[in-house]
Amino acid sequence: MAERASVFESVNIGVEAVGTPGVEVDANRRMEAWSIVPSRAGAIDPFRPDGTKFISLVTVGKEHTEAKIEGILDYANLVYLLAGLVQYAGLPADNGGTPNAYTWTFVPDTDGPDTVKTYTVEKGSSVRAHQFEYGQVTGLEFSFNANDSAIGLSGDMIGNELRDGITLTTTPTLIEAVPVLPEHCAVKLAATQAGLAGAAELTRLLNLNWHYTGKYGLLNNISTEDSFVATVELPGELGGTFMVEADTTGMGFLTQARAGTLYWIDITFTGATISAGATYLIQIQMPIYLTNLGDLSDSDGVVAAEWAYQATHDATWTKALDISVVNEVSAL
Numbered sequence: 001m002a003e004r005a006s007v008f009e010s011v012n013i014g015v016e017a018v019g020t021p022g023v024e025v026d027a028n029r030r031m032e033a034w035s036i037v038p039s040r041a042g043a044i045d046p047f048r049p050d051g052t053k054f055i056s057l058v059t060v061g062k063e064h065t066e067a068k069i070e071g072i073l074d075y076a077n078l079v080y081l082l083a084g085l086v087q088y089a090g091l092p093a094d095n096g097g098t099p100n101a102y103t104w105t106f107v108p109d110t111d112g113p114d115t116v117k118t119y120t121v122e123k124g125s126s127v128r129a130h131q132f133e134y135g136q137v138t139g140l141e142f143s144f145n146a147n148d149s150a151i152g153l154s155g156d157m158i159g160n161e162l163r164d165g166i167t168l169t170t171t172p173t174l175i176e177a178v179p180v181l182p183e184h185c186a187v188k189l190a191a192t193q194a195g196l197a198g199a200a201e202l203t204r205l206l207n208l209n210w211h212y213t214g215k216y217g218l219l220n221n222i223s224t225e226d227s228f229v230a231t232v233e234l235p236g237e238l239g240g241t242f243m244v245e246a247d248t249t250g251m252g253f254l255t256q257a258r259a260g261t262l263y264w265i266d267i268t269f270t271g272a273t274i275s276a277g278a279t280y281l282i283q284i285q286m287p288i289y290l291t292n293l294g295d296l297s298d299s300d301g302v303v304a305a306e307w308a309y310q311a312t313h314d315a316t317w318t319k320a321l322d323i324s325v326v327n328e329v330s331a332l
Contacts, residue, residue: 002126002127003127004125004127004128005125005127008125008126008127009123009124009125010030010122010123010124010125010168011030011031011035011036011121011122011123012027012028012029012030012121012122012168012169012172013027013029013030013031013036013080013119013120013121013122013135014026014027014028014029014119014120014121015029015080015117015119015332016117016118016119016120016133016134016135018088018115018117021118021133021134021136021230021231022118022133022134022160023133024120024131024133025120026120026169027120027121027122027131027169027172028169028171028172028173029080029172029173029175030172030173030174030175031071031077031080031175031177032074032077032174032175032176032177033071033072033073033074033076033077033078033153033177033179034069034070034071034072034077034081034153035069035070035071036067036068036069036070036121036123036135036157037067037068037069037070037123038065038066038067038121038123038130038132038157038159038162039065039066039067039162040063040065040161040162041063041064041065041066042060042061042062042063042064042161043059043060043061044058044059044060044061045058045059045061046058047059062220062225062226062227062228063161063162063226063227064158064159064160064161064218064227064228065132065135065157065158065159065160065161065162066156066157066158067121067132067135067156067157067158067159068154068155068156068157069081069137069140069153069154069155069156069157070153070154071152071153071154072150072151072152072153072177072179072180073142073150073151073152073153073179073180073269073282074153074177074178074179074180075178075179075180075269075271075280075281075282075325075326075327076175076176076177076178076327076328076329077175077177078153078282078325079092079104079325079327079329079332080117080119080175080332081137081140081155082104082106082140082323082325083106083116083117083332084116084117084118084119084135084136084137084157085116085137085138085139085140085155085212085215086106086107086108086114086116086212086321086323087106087107087108087109087114087115087116088106088115088116088117088332089105089106089107091330091331092104092105092329092330092331093105094330095277095278095326096275097274097275097276097277097278098275099274099275099328100275100328100330101274101275101278101326101327101328102326102327102328102329102330103324103325103326104324104325104326104327104329105322105323105324106321106322106323106324106325107319107321107322107323108319108320108321110313110319110320113233114233116136116137117332118133118134118135118136119135120132120133120135121133121135121157121159122166122168122169124166124168125168126168126170128164128165129165129166129167129168130162130163130164130166131162131163131166132159132160132161132162132163133159133160134158134159134160134227134228134231135157135158135159136157136158136159136216136231137155137156137157137215137216138155138156138157138158138213138214138215138216138217139155139156139211139212139213139214139215139236140153140154140155140211140212140213141153141154141155141209141210141211141212141213142154142209142210142211143207143208143209143210143211144182144207144208145182145206145207145208145243146182146205146206146207146300147300148182149181149182150179150180150181150182151180151181151182151185156213158216158218158228158231160226160227160228161226161227175329178271178272178280178327180269180271180282181271184269184270184271185205185208185267185268185269186201186266186267186268186269186270187201187202187205187208187242187265187266187267187268188200188201188202188265188266188268189202189253189263189264189265189266190263190264190266191261191262191263191264192264193264193285193287193314193317195264196264196266196285199266202242202244202249203249204244204245204247204249204250204302205242205243205244206243206244206245206299206300206302206304207241207242207243207299207304207306208240208241208242208243208267209240209241209242210239210240210267210284211237211238211239211240212236212237212238212321213236213237214234214235214236214237215233215234215236216231216232216233216234217231217232217234218230218231218232219231219232237310238286238310238311238320238321239288239291239308239309239310239311240308240309241306241307241308241309242306242307242309243299243304243305243306243307244304244305244307245299245302245303245304245305246294246296246302246303246304246305250294250304250305251294251305253290253294253305253307254293254294256290257290257291257292257293257294257307258293260289261289262287262288262289262312262314263287263288263289263290263309264285264286264287264288265284265285265286265288265309266283266284266285267282267283267284267285268281268282268283268284269281269282269283274326274327274328278326279326280326280327281324281325281326282323282324282325283322283323283324283325284321284322284323285321285322285323286311286320286321286322287311287312287313287314287317287320288309288310288311288312289309289310289312290307290308290309291308291309291310292306292307292308294306294307
């Protein structure tokens with residue numbers, strides 16, 4: 001019998017139907033830009049009665065899966081994760097061209113539930129494999145600096161109990177990665193959303209972090225179910241940090257931070273041309289508040305200020321976050 005070599009452990013996902021999360025589907029997609037690393041979570045508690053040195057039994061509670069998402073930021077695979085975290089608004093807009101370019105839009109509802117995708121996830125090889133359903137993305141984060149060659153992407157997922165001994169799907173469709181490079185990034189800040197269009201790009205940006213984490217938790221029921229019965233939406237944390245040289249521009253944010261002034265941030269990654277008039281794109285826009293007073297430190301020999309920010313809802317804009325992604329992916 002062949003050994004279960006780690007190098008051959010693949011991850012396949014299948015998009016579950018909206019409205020029936022946890023109902024198994026074929027895991028017929030394989031991502032090239034990130035992996036999912038599942039682990040079992042649940043309580044097995046030993047009990048030792050008085051009068052003996054050794055336990056007499058164990059009790060077993062409900063079980064679920066906790067998984068880490070590990071990889072790099074890219075223009076293609078990313079939409080699967082955003083559809084599971086932010087909001088699934090349906091099929092993307094077809095921009096035409098040869099090849100076709102598509103625009104995906106992700107906007108969370110501020111005061112109501114988001115419609116998101118869940119996934120059936122397989123992990124393993126032809127030797128042995130595991131599977132869990134109701135794969136719910138609970139958080140995503142990217143962080144990088146000017147010296148990095150790629151942009152690291154991480155995240156978290158929960159799911160029903162991890163089942164062992166399944167047969168791994170042998171012919172999934174590969175969703176090829178289109179990597180996002182640090183040099184693709186431009187960050188702008190302005191006092192108004194309209195002002196972002198004419199705002200100057202930060203020219204001494206040293207480090208950038210963006211995250212949307214802690215968005216979903218699990219709901220257990222006192223009944224016969226072996227795992228959780230539903231996920232529940234939580235406030236989460238939407239924000240990040242940016243580090244700039246502590247020059248006139250970099251320290252100019254101190255006035256807004258002290259005054260608690262509303263700001264707007266635009267994080268745009270622009271890649272290669274897809275077809276005439278369309279390029280690979282990730283654009284994130286948010287109204288924000290700065291939430292610290294600019295921590296000073298050394299960064300590659302210059303004095304740097306790191307500013308933390310959190311998103312807020314803007315009544316005129318009617319949202320707190322807007323993410324647009326342009327790629328060649330026509331459907332999940």
